[in-house]
Amino acid sequence: MASSGDTVTSSEYISHHLTNLTFGYHEKTDSWRFVDTANGVMPGDFGFWAIHVDTMLWSIGLGLFFIWLFKKVAETATAGVPGRLQNFIETIIDFVDDNVKSIFHYKNAVIAPLALTIFVWIFLMNLMDLVPIDWVPYLAQQMGVGYMKIVPTTDPNATLGMAFSVFFLIVYYSIKQKGVGGFLAELSFMPLGKWFLPFNLFLEVVGLLAKPISLALRLFGNMYAGEMIFILIALLPFWAQWFLSVPWAIFHILVITLQAFIFMVLTIVYLAMAHDDH
Amino acid sequence: MNINLTIIGQAISFAIFVMFCMKYVWPPITGALAERKKKIADGLDAAERAERDLQLAQEKAVANMRESKEQAAAIIEQANKRANQLVEEAKEQARAEAERIKHAAEAEIEQEVNRAKEALREQVAVLAVAGAEKILEASVDQAAHAKLVDKLAAEL
DSSP: OOSSSSOOOHHHHHHHHTOOOEEEEETTTTEEEEOBGGGTBOGGGSOSSEEEHHHHHHHHHHHHHHHHHHHHHHHHOOSSSOOHHHHHHHHHHHHHHHHHHHHOOSOOTTHHHHHHHHHHHHHHHHHGGGSOTTHHHHHHHHTTOOOOOOOGGGSHHHHHHHHHHHHHHHHHHHHHHHHHHHHHHHHHHTTTOGGGHHHHHHHHHHHHHHHHHHHHHHHHHHHHHHHHHHHHHHTSOHHHHHHHHHHHHHHHHHHHHHHHHHHHHHHHHHHHHHHOOO | OOOOTHHHHHHHHHHHHHHHIIIIIHHHHHHHHHHHHHHHHHHHHHHHHHHHHHHHHHHHHHHHHHHHHHHHHHHHHHHHHHHHHHHHHHHHHHHHHHHHHHHHHHHHHHHHHHHHHHHHHHHHHHHHHHHHHHHHOSOOOHHHHHHHHHHHHHHO
């Protein structure tokens, strides 16, 4: 359990684990402050102009780790016999490159690095799910920080942020490849011909918007559900926990990798579709 | 589960990471990979070429060996022939020399015989004259007789 000594009910424990460290302007008290449910500052009070400090911190931290690690290898990369780390990094890059090459057949220098960033970054963020769920929040609490969600991908803001970035690229490349007219024509005349223009437009716009939404919510849903199960397992008596948490964690290794992979592949597929001229 | 500024912050950091990756991570590593691929291909090529070269060299060496063996055999044969020829020539020379020596000896013998005949003839002439002097007991006209005796001697 999170707090030492205090008795915490199950629902308090769960909601504590699901609350982001939100910072923003709190209208009711007319002040800039962190979320503090014990004193009535609820996360829902903040509205749009607030930020999840823990999500940003962990995602940027992990992103920097990714950049640092890969940059380190990139600086010393040789065509000679690779070291252990270089070999590992090269395996990942080869894997991503193979996927990009098999799906995306246009010339575009952005796609492969984009796919690599997505895959590794999301994998690292998902990996935080395997850190025992009470460790970091407990440590943070000891240091006076009330809330700490360390898995950024269980925050829909993080996944939507990435998915909308991908969506922006989809629209950008659609227009770049086909022109504004071509892109609009694709949206208007596609499935049923010009006599059903409003219907086509509706269908295609929904299809277009469904891409980022599904991309974000698939990742978020999987990670959220996974974390939720870890939280529920943590409510069991301590001697019974390993019996469920170990198999679930092992299974989750597959899930976190798979979700990172799916996000990457779908991004490549969507961008390939954006390049396709019908 | 509130949608807030985090979504924009995440999008911005995402964009920055992608750009950084695109500039500083992807090109050097894929470059190294491509270079290694090329190196390996070159290495395999070189190995194949070396193997071919080796095979060629071996064939050449075998051919060389055979050729030199043939040459050696030819030289030996030639030498044998020459030796035989030399022996033959020597024999021929010896035979010719022997012939020449024989001829010379024969000529000398003939000369000796002639010389002996000459001497003999002169002595016979003297003897004949002396004999005739004794027979006639008188010294006749020496000049007339000398002519006669010379004629006689020439007839011998």
